[in-house]
Amino acid sequence: MVSFSFSEEQEDFRSMLRNFSMNELLPHYTTWDREHTHPRHLWEKLGELGVNGLRVPEQFGGSAADCVTTGIAAEEIGRGDFNLTYAVMLNALVSEIINNHATEQLKQTWLPQIASGESIVGIAITEPSAGTDAAGIRSTAVKKGGHYVINGEKSGISVATIGDAFIVFAKTDIHSGSKGISAFVIPTELDGVECRGYDDMGNVPIGRGSLYLSDVHVPEENLIGLENNGFIQVMNGFDLSRLLIGLQCVGAALQSIDETIEHVKTRHAFGKPLAKFQGVSFPIVTHSTQLELIKWQAYRGLWLRDQDLKHSGEASSVKWLGPKYSQEAIHECMLLNGHYAYTKEMPLEQRLRDVIGLEIGDGTAQVNQLVIARDLFGKEFRPY
Ligand SMILES: Cc1cc2nc3c(=O)[nH]c(=O)nc-3n(C[C@H](O)[C@H](O)[C@H](O)COP(=O)(O)OP(=O)(O)OC[C@H]3O[C@@H](n4cnc5c(N)ncnc54)[C@H](O)[C@@H]3O)c2cc1C
Incomplete structure (x- = not known):
């Protein structure tokens, strides 16, 4: 059924x-x-x-x-x-x-x-020299007595300026790539943790920034799961966050579409409501249709996850096209609202800036296409 x-x-x-x-x-x-x-x-x-x-x-x-x-x-x-x-x-x-x-x-x-x-607990994987290639991180965690001593720099981290703790990924075996990475809960109050914010284009209230970790002594109890298993543990989590990101972007875009439909029904040009011109209604139809498709692919992926069925391809398709279609829809809505939407009096310009951030955060279009390609062609055709 x-x-x-x-x-x-x-x-x-x-x-x-x-x-x-x-x-x-x-x-x-x-x-x-x-x-x-x-x-x-x-x-x-x-x-x-x-x-x-x-x-x-x-x-x-x-x-x-x-x-x-x-x-x-x-x-x-x-x-x-x-x-x-x-x-x-x-x-x-x-x-x-x-x-x-x-x-x-x-x-x-x-x-x-x-x-x-x-x-507020954030997640810190990305580093200045490793983003898409997350297995290439250089932060290190060295066990000494009942502690791990952690050193490194994390960049691009959401909630950097407002987080109380971070799940931080560091190498416990520097020779083993993705199989040498462990995850730790690091409260920001520990000595040696410094957080600095960025002047971002969007997502401003989220306080993205860098974490600097200098000889941070983390109790061994703060290791999450098994040593060297951090990468595998988080990869499965991304299948969830990617589906949710798709829906948060689609939500912002559908709200923009609803607001724009109201606007074009009441705004007149050439003696008629704008909505009567197909040059106005068809772009709204196009974006609305694309957003509906992504929305249902996202709920399908979430349903598959609830059933414990494979859903990485669905998650990646939603993460790739959800933010993309949403920013395209919001951009179009901005244009259809005319010059006033270019001011900061309306939320559209901010929605556009905010949604673009999640075309990058949690994996770019390319990395998501790599996941889908792996599903279609098989692991042996991975480029790395
Ligand atoms: C709003 C926002 C929130 C974020 N939040 C967090 C967070 O909370 N925690 C965290 O750890 N990180 C976070 N990030 C960082 C984010 O995950 C990385 O920016 C992202 O993974 C890309 O890494 P990079 O910026 O180093 O780009 P790079 O990896 O240097 O990539 C640059 C470009 O090259 C492309 N590219 C790379 N490799 C390939 C390839 N093999 N084939 C084709 N193209 C490729 C990429 O797609 C991209 O377009 C956030 C970023 C943003 C913008």
């Missing part, structure tokens, strides 16, 4: 979040960007609404929701405030890694704080 409907519970959750997103998030979306501030109170409010703990088990304060429900949250929050969708995507990714691989003690320490919104 094939069913394309959401459950009643999922529809109720969507409608609760739609109301919250439209009434509490959208009116302030541009404020945090203009003021260069992070609305921590809203991150915490999302914790109260159950958004931060969707992928956290109930015993640790979460709701243990399925991935499809988590996707609904990404799409709906994306409509109101694109940057707050990190509370869905990042929390889901980080909670899954901790819950699936960390010790009981780490779970008890971090999962309740993540679910409530009290703590």
Whole structure:
């Protein structure tokens, strides 16, 4: 049997979040960007609404929701405030890694704080010399007594300026590529951790930046899972975050389409509403159709994940085309709203800047096409 409907519970959750997103998030979306501030109170409010703990088990304060429900949250929050969708995507990714691989003690320490919104935990893989080629990282973790001593530099990291801790990837075996990488929970309060923000084009309230790690002594209990297994552990998590990123971008784009449809129905030119001109309606039709296709591919991928079925190809297709189609749609909406949409009075220019960031973050178009090519041609035809 094939069913394309959401459950009643999922529809109720969507409608609760739609109301919250439209009434509490959208009116302030541009404020945090203009003021260069992070609305921590809203991150915490999302914790109260159950958004931060969707992928956290109930015993640790979460709701243990399925991935499809988590996707609904990404799409709906994306409509109101694109940057707050990190509370869905990042929390889901980080909670899954901790819950699936960390010790009981780490779970008890971090999962309740993540679910409530009290703590923000980021993920730090990228380095100045290794982004797409993540196995090429150079940070090192050397075991000494009951600690690992960690040195290195992480770059491009979301929540760098606002995070309370990071899941940091470092080499525990410098000779072994992806099989020599381990993951650690590193609280930013530890000696030797320094975080510096960037002056970014978009995603401003998310405080992206670099982490500098100098002789950071991390207790061995903070190792996540097995030594040298960090890379394998996180790769599976990316299949989730890529699907959620697709939906957060699609949410922002669908909101822009809805706003633009209203505009072209009421704005007149040459004696008629703009919507009557096919030069105006057809581009909206094109983008709306592309976004619907991506949306359903994303929910399909999330459903496959819920069934424990393979979904890497679906995740990569959504991560590749979701941000791309969304930025194209938002760009078109900006043009169809005329000169006023080019000002900072309207949210469209910011949505465009914000969504473009996630054409890069969590893997570019090319790396996602490499994943799809591997599925189509087989592992033996990988270029590396
Ligand atoms: C908004 C945002 C948020 C981010 N958040 C985080 C985060 O929280 N944590 C984190 O660790 N990182 C984060 N990043 C970093 C991000 O994951 C990397 O920027 C990304 O993986 C690309 O790496 P790079 O920038 O080093 O580019 P490079 O790897 O140098 O790539 C440059 C270009 O070359 C292309 N390229 C590389 N290799 C190939 C190949 N084999 N075939 C074809 N083309 C190729 C790439 O697609 C790209 O277009 C974030 C980035 C952004 C923009």
